[in-house]
Amino acid sequence: MSSNLRTKVHGGMRSAMSLLPESSRHAIFRRMVDCDPAPDERLQIRIADTRPELEACFRLLHDAYVASGFMKPHPSGLRVTPYHALPTTTTIAAFWEGEVVGTLSMIREGVFGFPLQSVFDLSAVRAQPGRIAEISALAVHPKFRSTGGKILFPMMKFMHDYCVQYFDTRHIVIAVNPSKIELYESLLFFRRLQAAEVDHYDFANGAPAVGATLDLHEVPTLFKHGYEGRPPRKDLHQYFVVSKLANARLPSRRYFTTNDPVMTPALLDYFFTQRTDCFAQLDERRLGLLHSIYDNTEYAAVLPPLPHGQQAGGAVLRRHPRYSLKCPAVLTLADQPRPLEVVELSQHGFQAHGPNDLQPGARGWLKVMLGEGVESTVIAEVVRRVPTAAGHYHGFRVEAPDAAWLRCVRLLETGSTHADLAAETQPPAAAADGSRRHAA
Numbered sequence: 382m383s384s385n386l387r388t389k390v391h392g393g394m395r396s397a398m399s400l401l402p403e404s405s406r407h408a409i410f411r412r413m414v415d416c417d418p419a420p421d422e423r424l425q426i427r428i429a430d431t432r433p434e435l436e437a438c439f440r441l442l443h444d445a446y447v448a449s450g451f452m453k454p455h456p457s458g459l460r461v462t463p464y465h466a467l468p469t470t471t472t473i474a475a476f477w478e479g480e481v482v483g484t485l486s487m488i489r490e491g492v493f494g495f496p497l498q499s500v501f502d503l504s505a506v507r508a509q510p511g512r513i514a515e516i517s518a519l520a521v522h523p524k525f526r527s528t529g530g531k532i533l534f535p536m537m538k539f540m541h542d543y544c545v546q547y548f549d550t551r552h553i554v555i556a557v558n559p560s561k562i563e564l565y566e567s568l569l570f571f572r573r574l575q576a577a578e579v580d581h582y583d584f585a586n587g588a589p590a591v592g593a594t595l596d597l598h599e600v601p602t603l604f605k606h607g608y609e610g611r612p613p614r615k616d617l618h619q620y621f622v623v624s625k626l627a628n629a630r631l632p633s634r635r636y637f638t639t640n641d642p643v644m645t646p647a648l649l650d651y652f653f654t655q656r657t658d659c660f661a662q663l664d665e666r667r668l669g670l671l672h673s674i675y676d677n678t679e680y681a682a683v684l685p686p687l688p689h690g691q692q693a694g695g696a697v698l699r700r701h702p703r704y705s706l707k708c709p710a711v712l713t714l715a716d717q718p719r720p721l722e723v724v725e726l727s728q729h730g731f732q733a734h735g736p737n738d739l740q741p742g743a744r745g746w747l748k749v750m751l752g753e754g755v756e757s758t759v760i761a762e763v764v765r766r767v768p769t770a771a772g773h774y775h776g777f778r779v780e781a782p783d784a785a786w787l788r789c790v791r792l793l794e795t796g797s798t799h800a801d802l803a804a805e806t807q808p809p810a811a812a813a814d815g816s817r818r819h820a821a
Contacts (some may be wrong), residue, residue: 407567411607414568415529416620417614420628424532426539427630429474429484430643430800431697436519437481438474439465439652445520449558456472457656458517461582463663466653467491467644468674468703471548472518473539476531483532486518487540489548489731491679492670492701496584499558501574501592514544524809534620537569539629539811549702549707554594556582565611568617570603571595571726572651595660633803635791636752637708641799649675650683660685674701679797680781704793704802710749712739712761721775723749723764728790731761739763739771755783 401409429435439459446452446460448535464470475483481681488495495503495515500805525532544550558564559578565571582590613619632641653659663671663685671684708723710733713774721735740763747761765776777784796802 403570406563410564410567411611411617412606412615414611414615414617416614417531417619418620418624420531420535420626422628423478424535424628425476425630426473426483426535426626427476428632428641428643428799429472429481431493432648434474434481435472435643435648437707438472441481441484441522442518446585449588451588453586455657459652459656461652461657462496462518463659463667464488464493464496464517466642466644466649466659466671467493469640469705471543471641472643473536473543475521475536477522477525477532478601480501480522482522483536484518484520485516485540487544487548487550487553488517489514489550492674495554495665497554497582497592501554501556501578502584503554503574506552506554506574506594506793507597509552511596512549513552513554514548514550515554515556516540517555532714535626535628538621538626539631541597541600542626542629543631547634547641549637549705551597552594553597554592556584556590556592558585559589559591559753562593563638565593567708567792569595570600570607613733632799634752634799634814635802636755636792637706637750638793638802639706639707640703640705640801642703643798643800645797646675646679646683649680654683654685661702670701674703696740699708702793704796706751708749708751710747712745712747714743714745721749724774726786726790726793728782728787730764731777731779732774733777734774735767739766739773739775741766747779751785751789755785755789757783759783759786768791 412498429438435735436459439461443452443455443458443460447454465486467474467488467505469489470486471489472486474481490513495513496517497515499505503513505662513670519536521532527771535684544553554574555565555571562571562573566573571593572595576588578591579585582587601622608616608618616748654661660668665688668685669687672681675681675684703727706724706726710721710723712719712721712735719736719739723731723733725732740765744760744762748756748758751757759782760780761777762780763775764778767776772821782790792802
């Protein structure tokens with residue numbers, strides 16, 4: 382079938398579908414699902430973390446966005462945004478026999494916020510517990526776009542598992558073209574952020590967009606209700622919630638970190654200065670925030686200097702760590718155990734989310750699981766209490782960090798990428814060869 386005829390047929394089908402009630406349309410879309418629970422072994426999905434992999438992702442994204450009218454052609458042939466420079470962004474790639482045939486990026490809230498927050502109100506999502514991530518920069522190679530979900534569903538499965546198990550994310554948000562939103566609503570149970578679409582979304586070259594969100598804690602119930610009893614290739618509950626995808630290579634981590642930074646100084650310089658002018662387009666505030674994240678001499682050498690050697694707006698910016706954590710812990714006060722969740726740590730202190738009644742001056746023994754089989758025991762004292770919409774956060778001072786604590790802090794402070802931490806789990810020969818490939 383020619384592309385013109387295919388377009389006309391699809392247009393006619395959409396017109397006919399639009400006449401049906403919403404519940405009927407959604408039911409029809411769900412019956413059209415085709416998810417292979419055992420994809421071809423030639424397909425592999427993993428985090429893109431080398432220059433060739435990232436370049437292939439950015440090139441595929443550029444070509445897809447240009448073809449859809451979501452951006453104008455760039456001389457580099459790449460679509461690179463400031464969000465790709467952040468350690469809170471993870472880009473994944475789908476490989477078919479070694480060739481990148483699909484990509485998407487997960488942007489957890491960081492110093493730049495989210496692309497879609499420029500036009501969509503996220504206050505209702507922010508009012509709920511849990512971190513948010515925007516799913517963006519999605520593209521599939523043209524030769525796989527007519528194969529149903531052969532590439533798309535495995536990437537979505539990886540995204541779901543990664544957000545739930547590794548990225549400390551509860552809510553995902555998207556901005557999509559109005560012609561695609563019903564697929565997300567019917568198949569994946571997204572809910573619109575607002576009733577009306579946005580006529581002009583600058584991040585997509587002024588194209589119209591619809592914003593939507595999904596609470597990942599609700600996925601097991603929603604998917605079971607929507608797909609229970611379906612054949613294996615049409616059961617997205619089994620596919621997303623229950624099954625394991627052999628083709629997915631999720632990251633290997635020594636510690637309970639919650640992001641996987643990949644940008645070395647060389648990669649930042651190559652993609653954001655040499656190939657594109659992305660860094661040159663940053664305003665003073667965003668440039669200052671980048672300096673606060675990448676605050677050592679190796680990174681400073683490839684970042685544009687701040688005007689007059691000052692930080693953005695002349696203000697002192699808080700250092701933003703490249704690694705955040707989610708470590709279960711117990712603080713024992715007067716023989717009473719109090720559960721905590723450590724979210725950030727330094728050599729002599731940490732920040733944790735915990736009970737609302739902890740007061741400054743409280744002091745006791747803290748046992749924290751820094752990683753699988755890595756436990757640290759230290760004396761900790763509450764030094765500040767910060768109420769937030771998501772509960773109370775507390776700052777602690779650590780009097781005498783033990784060896785496990787010091788080792789973790791040293792790696793977090795000196796590591797540039799997630800591979801630096803993963804290398805600790807590899808045999809010396811494997812770590813020494815500079816390999817950046819993830820464990821299966």
